[in-house]
Amino acid sequence: MRPSMIRSAESALRRGLLRRSYTSESPLPERKVAILGAAGGIGQPLSLLMKLNPLVSNLALYDIAGTPGVAADVSHINTRAEVAGYMTEDQIGQALEGSDVVIIPAGVPRKPGMTRDDLFNINAGIVKNLCVAIAKYCPDAVVNMISNPVNSTVPIASEVFKKAGTYDEKKLFGVTTLDVVRARTFFAGKSKSPGLNLVFTDVNVPVVGGHAGITILPLFSQATPASNVALSADEITALTKRTQDGGTEVVEAKAGKGSATLSMAYAGALFADACLKGLNGVPDVVECTFVQSSITELPFFASKVRLGKNGVEEVLGLGTLSDFEKEGLEKLKPELKSSIEKGIKFAKEN
Numbered sequence: 001m002r003p004s005m006i007r008s009a010e011s012a013l014r015r016g017l018l019r020r021s022y023t024s025e026s027p028l029p030e031r032k033v034a035i036l037g038a039a040g041g042i043g044q045p046l047s048l049l050m051k052l053n054p055l056v057s058n059l060a061l062y063d064i065a066g067t068p069g070v071a072a073d074v075s076h077i078n079t080r081a082e083v084a085g086y087m088t089e090d091q092i093g094q095a096l097e098g099s100d101v102v103i104i105p106a107g108v109p110r111k112p113g114m115t116r117d118d119l120f121n122i123n124a125g126i127v128k129n130l131c132v133a134i135a136k137y138c139p140d141a142v143v144n145m146i147s148n149p150v151n152s153t154v155p156i157a158s159e160v161f162k163k164a165g166t167y168d169e170k171k172l173f174g175v176t177t178l179d180v181v182r183a184r185t186f187f188a189g190k191s192k193s194p195g196l197n198l199v200f201t202d203v204n205v206p207v208v209g210g211h212a213g214i215t216i217l218p219l220f221s222q223a224t225p226a227s228n229v230a231l232s233a234d235e236i237t238a239l240t241k242r243t244q245d246g247g248t249e250v251v252e253a254k255a256g257k258g259s260a261t262l263s264m265a266y267a268g269a270l271f272a273d274a275c276l277k278g279l280n281g282v283p284d285v286v287e288c289t290f291v292q293s294s295i296t297e298l299p300f301f302a303s304k305v306r307l308g309k310n311g312v313e314e315v316l317g318l319g320t321l322s323d324f325e326k327e328g329l330e331k332l333k334p335e336l337k338s339s340i341e342k343g344i345k346f347a348k349e350n
């Protein structure tokens with residue numbers, strides 16, 4: 001199908017989304033999306049948002065607890081996707097079989113005072129087992145890894161897939177979209193300053209590196225639309241720090257009740273939608289994401305990536321960096337390298 005046909009079908013469906021159900025006459029391709037960890041804080045709103053996405057024809061919701069209720073609830077929404085819930089481990093094969101995209105928000109979230117790396121001991125094993133099942137039941141699927149620490153869970157997944165002989169570096173993505181969403185919001189928030197008038201939904205800011213503390217490097221020098229008033233060095237430093245600490249800001253505000261769930265579900269849905277568009281042949285779909293990369297000396301790195309019919313079509317370069325960003329890039333490398341190596345070591349030894 002031509003990309004223009006897909007775009008107009010999508011737009012027609014979006015316009016009618018809340019008024020009528022999808023009919024089988026639509027030219028959109030069949031696409032199955034599986035969410036692993038679907039009954040959790042992220043999983044539930046993400047399941048809702050994927051049910052609203054007209055590109056999804058089948059939605060498989062898997063969790064070790066609570067999925068029947070979430071699946072029954074979401075399934076009553078009159079949109080295209082057929083919903084099925086799966087709970088016990090012997091059902092994971094049914095959940096995964098035929099999936100085009102698998103989204104993984106399974107695992108424990110942070111509490112105040114913890115780093116994302118403190119989640120490694122529990123989440124590494126969860127992610128490893130889920131990836132073993134993906135390699136077995138849907139080896140060709142595009143994988144969107146949300147579970148933290150992303151800087152290590154993506155390398156774990158790559159090693160599991162290598163061991164199984166199914167690794168395709170074009171199909172494994174660490175989801176860093178929430179960093180981009182935050183950078184956009186905080187940058188556009190500057191419109192409250194005299195002389196700036198940025199519309200939140202028009203703003204874009206690339207965020208590169210990884211997904212933890214200083215490894216999150218927003219490139220405000222490349223923000224679009226460019227503001228007509230240069231931000232001061234102090235303002236850029238403050239915006240950068242707020243983006244890097246965005247997760248911690250939410251963890252502290254939730255005071256022991258978890259980390260970002262609603263904004264993450266929004267970000268996860270945006271990224272999955274971009275992957276589906278790429279698979280469907282829509283041209284010029286570009287998102288920042290943590291992938292196998294050769295744009296720095298590190299084997300995995302988040303940068304702008306062009307998405308296509310086979311997943312990654314092109315890993316785009318970093319562009320021109322300011323001196324402040326160059327310094328941030330050098331500072332983040334040791335931490336990111338050690339998180340990547342920790343994940344690889346775990347997967348090799350377990």
Ligand SMILES: NC(=O)c1ccc[n+]([C@@H]2O[C@H](COP(=O)([O-])OP(=O)(O)OC[C@H]3O[C@@H](n4cnc5c(N)ncnc54)[C@H](O)[C@@H]3O)[C@@H](O)[C@H]2O)c1
Pocket residue numbers: 036037038039040041042043062063064065105106107108109110119123126130145146147148149150175176177178179211258259260261264
């Ligand atoms: N990438 C990001 O930007 C980002 C943002 C926010 C949160 N996160 C991470 O996402 C993860 C989930 O966060 P949350 O707030 O939804 O946590 P949560 O505790 O609310 O939900 C996690 C869900 O995973 C399920 N689960 C646990 N083990 C499982 C398994 N083996 N198979 C299937 N499901 C399993 C649990 O039953 C639970 O429903 C955390 O690791 C968190 O740090 C990442």
Ligand SMILES: O=C(O)C[C@H](O)C(=O)O
Pocket residue numbers: 109110116148178246247248250251259260
């Ligand atoms: O901060 C966390 O622990 C969750 C997530 O990685 C986030 O950025 O919100």
